[in-house]
Amino acid sequence: MIHVVLPAHLRNVARIPADIALEIEGPVTQRSIIDALEAAYPPLRGTLRDYATQQRRPFIRFFAGMEDLSHESPDTPLPDAVASGREPFVVVGAVAGG
């Protein structure tokens, strides 16, 4: 199981706790995690990546450990610490606006 931490706004939308566990089949990548998230929690569809472009929304960042992976390919395998479930895949909403 891998662990995912979402920002509060999205936790409220999906009605889920801070840290959720997901079963991922095959390589653990940004894309496979988001696919699994959207399948498990349909209200999250379109909130992390744009429906039309499938690109990460600009005010969202993906972290693993202390590393910002936002600009990595969505198909790049994530670090072992995330794939093994020792560390969470963290989705962060930009600190911006009022």
Add this chain to the structure above:
Amino acid sequence: MSRVRVLVGTRKGAFILESDGKRESWDIKGPFFAGWEIYHMKASPADPDRIYASQSTGWYGQLTQRSNDGGKTWEAVGNKFEYDGVPGTHQWYDGTPHPWEFKRVWHVEPSLDDPDTVYAGVEDAALFRTTDGGKSWEEISGLRKHGTGSRWAPGAGGMGLHTIILDPSDPKRMYIAISSAGAFRTDDGGESWKPINSGLISGFLPDPKAEVGHCVHHVAMHRQRPGVLFMQKHWDVMRSDDAGDNWHEISGNLPSDFGFPIDIHAHEPETVYVVPIKSDGEHFPPEGKLRVYRSRTGGNEWEPLEKGLPQSNCYVNVLRDAMSVDSLDDCGIYFGTTGGQVYASRNAGDSWEPIVRDLPAVLSIETQTLS
């Protein structure tokens, strides 16, 4: 006894205000969807407890929410708004072609007779429809593809389809308005559309009488007289007596004919309300006095309604979808401000009281009269 429910969309969530028919004491619920922009909420005329809400942020995009119990509980429904076919381009601010890009839902308009059918006006301007209670949305692309779409351009606030009016006397007739493309009408249920901007004059356009390009802010129609439309344009208050084919100005003695909302008394089709705003560069009331203006003559002759409204140092705005009326007798009028106040009048505008004063900036107001 009748009850009134006021649906308030704000910059940071939704609120529901409820009162009995006396409209003296209000129960305020919310915020729902705290932290999200609620551009608009509206209930189904066919099922008053079915409410739809447009929920969005710049961070996480667009969601739509549905309540089946009058706003007590909500469920997120479909949020996939995909343009039909190759989206093509519209004009950008500099006149160059720019691809259509979905940004948000500005307005939701439930069908008059089917709780599961809802129209959504979106930015970049297009009209969508659901027939399954919001689970899926399909573009009514005849509007965007009727021929003038490539000439539409955004105003400073974006290119939003903000007004949807369903004709109660003709299920195939619908009016919509776009900033800043103008007003359009279909007479065949959305298959074909035509611009209805004849008579509008917009000084900022190279051709002030152009077929499209007018910055229409809002349009209102009285249910008992569907062929008569009232419009608040960027500048000018306008009227059409032939379903939008021709417009004439009715600004008359208004202190400013710039503004955003326009609405009509529930029982008097010739009684119209606007909120004059000083100018497009200064989005606040003239002289710092918040005044609703009422015409009982269908335009041209306007009277200020100021009793109970701040008459000094008031610099709020009232946005296009932030005024609504109930259908009680006397007619109740409601509007919200960018300062977070929701004002109500129980006597058709003669006097006003705030229902609530310190909400986030109000984006929209819709009113339900419940039996």
